[in-house]
Amino acid sequence: MTERRMLMCREFPVMTFEFFPYGGYALYPTEIIDQKRLPLGMYVNGRPEPDGESITAWWRSRGIPATRDGLRSAIGTGMRPPADLLDRSLGLSLSDQYWVRPVDRDDLKWEDLNFFHHDFDERIGRALFTGGSSQVGDVNTPDITSAGDLPKRWIIQPDGTRTLIKGGRTGQEPDNERIAGLVCDLFGMDHVDYHVGILQDRRVCACNEMLTDREELIPGGQIMKIFRNGTPREGRAIWEDACERLGVPRAASRRATDDFLFLDFLLRNTDRHYNNFGIIRDVETLRARPAPIFDTGMCLWNGLDPVVISNDDYAAKPFRLDDGGDRPNAYWQLSLIREWDHYDLGLLDSVPDIVHDQLALNRRIPSDIVSLICSTLRKRAELIRKARDRSVIPSPSARRGMDEFRSLLDSRTRDLESSAGPAMNAARRHGGR
Incomplete structure (x- = not known):
């Protein structure tokens, strides 16, 4: 019945x-x-x-x-x-x-x-x-x-x-969430604030509600299900277009995307799937904004054997090089950052100390593992600086790749009105007031 x-x-x-x-x-x-x-x-x-x-x-x-x-x-x-x-x-x-x-x-x-x-x-x-x-x-x-x-x-x-x-699952995730928040504070990124404690005899992290009583969190997975129309390599362009159609200013979605790409590479986050970021929308005015960074617990080589703690490339999320997402792509995702001027790379030298101070509080993590993670992070900072330098003064081949990517973004922006259906135009009008 x-x-x-x-x-x-x-x-x-x-x-x-x-x-x-x-x-x-x-x-x-x-x-x-x-x-x-x-x-x-x-x-x-x-x-x-x-x-x-x-x-x-x-x-x-x-x-x-x-x-x-x-x-x-x-x-x-x-x-x-x-x-x-x-x-x-x-x-x-x-x-x-x-x-x-x-x-x-x-x-x-x-x-x-x-x-x-x-x-x-x-x-x-x-x-x-x-x-x-x-x-x-x-x-x-x-x-x-x-x-x-x-x-x-x-x-x-x-x-x-x-x-x-x-x-x-490993006991490190709560500390990783706290570390991610502290690093976001260091670089001026919008984020959910986590604190570490003990509840019911287990190590946990806690965060307060990120929404007001008239807002909704729309996960990226729901958004991309509607607008996913292109190859895996076009993921970032598709994402920014989708945000704009839903009323998020282009500059805001671009900055927010740069932020999680920067943070995820720095801390080696492997789990920025499409439900671990999104937009927040006011259900009465339909105005929308990027969600703050949250759910970064699967970073810092969490749960991995010490022998594989390195700065080698790896399969990262959300933007992929192939349909299966199996190819190592973390360095490629880092190259998608568009506005390096937002980040004071001199602050990178402070990150290993932040990580050490927090992980050292967790007695389940051996001190030699903490030291190995921090020493690997120090080398990672130099890799980020080199990636920034290649972006600012690219080689001819890299410049061609960047020009193609930017051309793709520009073409999608020009096609925005023609490709959006009537309902999407209505959503944009209501969300952009």
């Missing part, structure tokens, strides 16, 4: 659709009420024209991923399956303003339910974090809609601040 559901964005009705609760999938949309507020993850062929498949994919992506550490043991001790938890929780989140209710439940109000202003139950999050038992029937928690594989949970601080607690 199917049910009619209403997709809401805060207090705004967006769309009704037919839903099969026992299978956990949507059959088809029945009415689109507010097209400009449709989630980008529901777009089909680049247009705001959702079907049952795209609605289902978006809905299921809100739930706890099956790959989440600790999920299997938590479910095995009595917790309901993720799909059931998601349905019962109305899909409420601290990452955006969307939620879903039955069409006949007008009594359910955003102002009475949202997690930005109302308390939530922390017991399910505690069970997921440790893989322990949970016999809790209440699903009033944003932990039902938290993404990612690493153990994490939301808590409410005494002053009301919503804080995300995140663990790791």
Whole structure:
């Protein structure tokens, strides 16, 4: 038996659709009420024209991923399956303003339910974090809609601040997040601020909610799904075009992209996938801006054997040289930085000390490994300086490659209006006010 559901964005009705609760999938949309507020993850062929498949994919992506550490043991001790938890929780989140209710439940109000202003139950999050038992029937928690594989949970601080607690697999990830923030501060990059502590007997990092109560985080993966139209080598150009079409000023997206490319090479981050960066949009004005840098835990040779800690090239994300993303491309990604003048490379000499001081606090990491990481970083600083110099005074072959890349960006900018569909033009007008 199917049910009619209403997709809401805060207090705004967006769309009704037919839903099969026992299978956990949507059959088809029945009415689109507010097209400009449709989630980008529901777009089909680049247009705001959702079907049952795209609605289902978006809905299921809100739930706890099956790959989440600790999920299997938590479910095995009595917790309901993720799909059931998601349905019962109305899909409420601290990452955006969307939620879903039955069409006949007008009594359910955003102002009475949202997690930005109302308390939530922390017991399910505690069970997921440790893989322990949970016999809790209440699903009033944003932990039902938290993404990612690493153990994490939301808590409410005494002053009301919503804080995300995140663990790791090797024990180094929390320190890496703290280091990334300190390095961002050093170079003047916008970032989420992480702190390291101990919770439930494990080393964790904590960050406060990055959104206001009227903003949504749109992951790069949802955006690129709409606008991905080119070769892997064109990834950066496609990304900047997509941001501009969604109302992000070109200069802002260019600076933000330069920043994470610079940081990721410096700290050897291997996991800047398309859901580890994105844009933040105000759901009322539709103005958009780049998201601050977050999720840099998989850096500094995390979890690798000491014999492979080196400055050799490696497969990095998000921009690729090939379809599979298997070719070493980290040095190539570094060459995509466009505005080197933003970075005082004299500050690079301070980075190994920042890394040493933080990693030395983690007793799980041997001191000789910390020393090896820092000595490798010192050599890495010189590699970055050389990359900058080649960019400023390029060889003829490098200059041709840079000219081709810039020509690609310029041509995509010229084609922006003609290639954008009516809905995208509307999104740009609303987002650029």
